[in-house]
Amino acid sequence: MYASVFTIFTIATTASFAIAAPQVKERSNTTSASCGTVSQRKSWVDLTNDEKTAYLDAEVCLMSLPATAGFPGAQTRWDDLQFAHINxxxxxxxxxxxxxxxxLYMYTHITMLQNECNYTGVQPYWEELLDSSNLTASSIFDPVYGFGGDGNGTDECITDGPFANVTLHLGPIYEVTDHCISRSLNDNAIKWANQTYLDIVFAAQNYSAAWPLFSSWPHTAGxxxxxxxxxxxxxxxxxxIFFLHHTNLDRLWWEWQAMDLTTRLTDMDGQNVPTAEYIAEMGIYNVTDSWLDYDGDNGGNVTTLNHTLSVLGLVPNATIADVMDIQGGLLCYEYV
Ligand SMILES: [Cu+2]
Structure with missing residues (x-):
């Protein structure tokens, strides 16, 4: 039943993206000739307590706003944002x-915080390298100036911090159920964010070699x-925490691009369809022919700069070319 709902939804939404959300640039104090005001994305540990509070409050705000996108099962704007990833x-x-x-999804998130929750701060990242030998000591788990700590009990619900009483409505996988934010901190897995693995990733000479390494090591780590x-x-x-984690991954990709920017601003490759093993292991739906016809790569299985990126209208569709440069016009930020 869920399968048919999602299939119909995918076809319906990918065809129409006229719902244009207003675009605002992230705010900060430096400027760039190519995109205007450049937002400085900072490590969580470099934010002041007031800045941390403002960010956490904005996330709570998004979780409290009613859903508006019409996505099946979504009750809040947080659910809307989550659904774009699920689908x-x-x-x-x-x-x-x-x-x-x-x-683009990180851009969607910060844009929603700005437009809908009056957030004026920057998008922080979790510099996982710093915590890669001692996960539980990380300040991101602070119960006041952080995201709360580990889960407890058989359901592994978090019990402290600003998100302790949040009810999520979507998940697991494609189900629609009410549940808590659960965690089960794993000190072994964070080692994949350490310098040994970063060196492996950064040794990749082109995107074709790099993207699976980003996915396997620093991505899996968090x-x-x-x-x-x-x-x-x-x-x-x-x-x-997802948004701090993926902003960090985005930072690492940018740092890799910046090592040879002339080449790597246009270096794109990879498949458009996950392997059969991946789809089976994750329990996710097969990719439909309608997506492959739609995605900008002429029905083929090689990802190009012309490839369409969709967050189901939460912000307008973009191409991969639009997001290759973090100061390219659509995007306007730097990592500090
Ligand atoms: Cu993802």
Whole structure:
């Protein structure tokens, strides 16, 4: 039953993206000739307590606003945001578009915080390298100036911090159920964020070699180290730590691009359809022919700069070319 609902929904929404959300640039104090005001994305540990509070409050705000997108099962704007990931899962993981799509998704998230919750701060990232030998000591788990700590009991619900009483409505996988934000911290998994693995990733000479390494090591690190909701391939954005984690991954991709910017601003490759093994292992839907006809790559299975990135209208569709440069016009930020 869920399968048919989702299939119909995919076809219906990918065809119409006239719902244009207003675009605002992230705010900060430097300017760029190419995109105007450049937002400085900062490590969580470099925010002041007031800045941390403002960010956490904005996330709580998004979780309290009613859903407006008409997505099945969504009750809040947080659910709307999560649904865009759920519905896209099988075309944005284990594919070349993995990093570009999540770059647009981070932009979607910060844009919603700004437009709908009056957030004026920056998008922080979780510098996982710093915590890669001692996960539980991380300040991101602070109960006041952080996201709360580990889950407890058989359901692994978090019990402290600003999100302790949040009810998620989507998940697991494609189900629609009420549940808590769960975590099961794993000190072993965070090692994949350490320098040994970063060196492996950064040694890749082109995007074709790099994207699977980003996906396997620094990407898996944060998901598996937090676990619970964060280990759900479709629903992981239900835990707000997701956005700090994926912003960090975006930062790492940008740092890799910046090592040879002339080449890497246009270096794209990879498959458009996940492997059969990945789809089976994750329990996600097969990719439909209608998506492959629609995605901008002429029905083929090679990801190009012309590839369409969709967050189901939460912000307008973009192409991969639109997000290759983090100061390219649509995007306007830097990592500090
Ligand atoms: Cu994802």
């Amino acid at each position: 896209s899962t099988n075309v944005v993981h284990d594919v070349g578009g993995f990093l570009p799509w999540h770059r 998901h598996a180290a937090i676990a619970g909701v964060m280990l759900d391939v479709t629903c992981s954005p239900g835990d707000p």
